[in-house]
Amino acid sequence: MREMGVTFDVSKDHAWGSRPWYSDLLPQLFCPPEWEQIELAMCQRIKAFELFLQDIYGHKEILRSQTLPVQPVLGSAYYQRPAMGLPRPGGAFLHLSGACLCRIADGSLVFKHHYFSNASGISYMMQNRRALARVMPESFGDFSIASIAEVTTAILESLHGLSNIQEPSAVLLSPGPGSAVYSEHAFLARRMGIPLVQGGDLLVLNDSVYFKTVSGLEKVEVIYSRVSDQWLDPLVFRRDSFLGVAGLVQCIRRGQVVLVNAIGSQLADDRALLPFSSTIIRYYLGERPLLPTLTTYWLGDIDQRELVLDDLARFTIRPLYGERILLGGDGKIPDEKSIEETRKEILANTSAYVAQPQDCDASTLTYHAGRRKERRQDHIIFSYRTSEGKPVVFDGALTRTTTDDSAFTSNELGGGSKDTWVEVAAGSAMLPQERGLAREIGLPPQHVGSRDAEAFYWVGRYLERANSLAGMIRVIETLELEELNSTERTLYRPVWNTVLPPLEKPEGVTRRNISSPAGRHRLALDTKEPDSVVQAVLKASGNAESVLEGLSLEAWSVLTALRASLHRARFRPKAAEAALTAATRKACDEVSSKVPEFFGIAESTMLADGAWAFCEIGQLLERALITANAVASILKRNPAKEGAGLGHEEEIRLSAFLRLLASRDIYRRVYQMRIEPGPMLELLWQNPDAPRSVTRCLEKCALRLQEAREISSPATRRTLGGLEQLLDNLRQTRWQALLDAGGNVAEKRASDFLTQTLDLHNVIADGFLNHQIHIHSEIQPNLFGPKNAL
Secondary structure, X not given: OOOOOOEEEOOOOOOOOEEEOOEEEEEEEEOHHHHHHXXXXXXXXXXXXHHHHHHHOOOOHHHHOOOOOOXXXXXXXXXXXXXXXXXXXXXXXXXXXXXXXXEOOOOOEEEEEEEOOOOOOHHHHHHHHHHHHHHOHHHHHXXXXXXOOOHHHHHHHHHHOOOOXXXXXXXXXXXXXXXXXXXXXXXXXXXXXXOEEOHHHEEEEOOXXXXXXXXXXXXXXXXXXXXXXXXXXXXXXXXXXXXXXXXHHXXXXXXXXXXXXXXXXXXXXXXXXHHHHHHHHHHHHOOOOOOOEOOOEEOOOHHHHHHHHOOHHHEEEEEOOOOOOOEOOOOOOOOHHHHHHXXXXXXXXXXXXXXXXXXXXXXXXXXXXXXXXXXXXXXEEEEEEOOOOOEEEEEEEEEEEOOOOOOOOOHHHXXXXXXXXXXXXXXXXXXXXXXXXXXXXXXXXXXXXXXXXXXXXXHHHHHHHHHHHHHHHHHHHHHHHOOOOHHHHHHHHHHHHXXXXXXXXXXXXXXXXXXXXXXXXXXXXXXXXXXXXXXXHHHHHXXXXXXXXXXXXXXHHHHHHHXXXXXXXXXXXXOOHHHHHHHHHHHHHHHHHHHHHHHHHHHHHOOOOHXXXXXXXXXXXXXXXXXXXXXXXXXXHOOOOOOOOOOHHHHHHHHHHHHHOOOHHHHHHHHOOOOOHHHHHHHXXXXXXXXXXXXHHHHHHHHHHHHOOOOOOXXXXXXXXXXXXXXXXXXXXXXXXXHHOOOOHHHHHHHHHHHHHHHHHHHHHHHHHOOOOOOOOOOOOOOOOOOOOO
């Protein structure tokens, strides 16, 4: 699970912190008759609560008839008055829903909780299946198991069917990496082929929603939201929200965008309504519930409250909102102190809690650390709404279990999970087209978000920085082992600190001297050193994690393995010199092997789209900057003598310099002569084939911009123009003539070229990464006149 990037950040109130998703080895099996009953009961419940929401945000007949009390409905934190009269996608509130089932003492299944507005856990259901299929594929041979491979296709089909446009542009709106289930958002977006966006990636103009891409603003017609209603629009809901999009509700009202699930649908998830579920089903459908609701007491009702308070030890007490459990839920008998504290908290705000029986989760068998263990479990099932308005249940579930770390099944509280198998009856397997997936989905053009491009750009830069620095440290460690005479050592060492990459140097931090083992160890492994190899890897990994939906699992696994390896190495400045050297070499060897592996695997497992293009552009620009900075530094510190005659000392310095840039052997292959300043400058600035040549790096940057079809804007032309101008200046420079002119002419030219190369970052950032907006009249004619373009 760690290799696949599947994580779940459990409640910060507990000690578990961030961790990989936990999946048990043994699957849960549902036989066909029981699953058919579950499907029918889920569809019945979805239909009833859809009618309930339409009524509550309409005439409120169920309240007028006094069938339900007013307080748990209109007093709910999930009731959204702005949803009154707001257009709903396809005329419905609920399009992607979930519900939790548990098995009570008599063996029957009951509904435990509703997740109608937020079907969280779908990706974990799919990831459990993927993991078990990789670890134990032979286990599937004895059963006919329903496939869940088409889940994301069904969701995408459902989203597309909600727009009047033939190929609508859809996005998945996420709170961002701070969300506990961000890896789920990334997985779903990646599998559906739609952008994963945050509130800051979207913009409202003229009552329409636009996605900020590297090519400008692109209109969005469908938003699959994983953000709670109260955070969606700071102009309508919470004014302190940074997760939503200002003006979104107005766009929905004008019919310019559809939001799934509809605003106001969270009311169906309020736990205060669980005791009234059967009433809602009978009122709207005239049917009895096919599966009952777990006995639930809303403590805002005085009779129900007194019943619960008389015997608190028998109940699990939950707040109406969130996954916190006030009492019980862990299968243990609470002590008197906990009971009294809970009683006081309930009486302080009686309407904020519900109670359910403690013994409501069936036992199951799990396999952990080589032993079978008995745990408790429940199941979350999921459904989607077809374009015809029919609810359909996916043939799988997220079975949640307790673990060694947690006595709760809730994943937010440390619970685990297992794969869920739905057995297919002989001859009854349904084809995808029978489940409402008949028509082919024409995917809209893929657009690269500015935030995604920026993250990929810095992944490339930081990894190249780490790789170059690790390579230099490895060369120095190798040189220290060679039998150099005192003159050579004296000449080599000043070069080492001169050609370090142009690293970050916050105020008060000085560049470390790497002439000693302790200095090199610090530059390799000190996490407090902003210039260190490990810091560059951590920054690259952090940026990659923020765009996990756009990164292949194979490439991500390389980064996670590298990060884990550096974490194990640790920084030990007080260790013996031999230990420092060994740890430094091992860490740098790992970086020097894993970084090229990452780029190689990514190239063979990822789309060569605009997002990945920025990763390569970042890598190439960083390499060009390191070379340009090194050359400018060596010329400044060691200006070449006039004329062709060079002393042995100068040749030693230049040899060390080329070794640090992994270019000495390349120089000898190209020039087949001893190292001289003129040819060396031509090799590192102008050679079109040398891997560290500034010209080669910038030419490849320009090529990637031209090849990426998703990158087309005025910024592209400006950036290509800046690259070509710098390349022309580089090609026309005669370095030997500048050296022959004497003085500091060559040094000044190198310094100018370094400045121009550094300026390319600003050109790229302003054009593509900083959410600069470029709108073409041809693309968005509704915003501008036919001849205007911004």
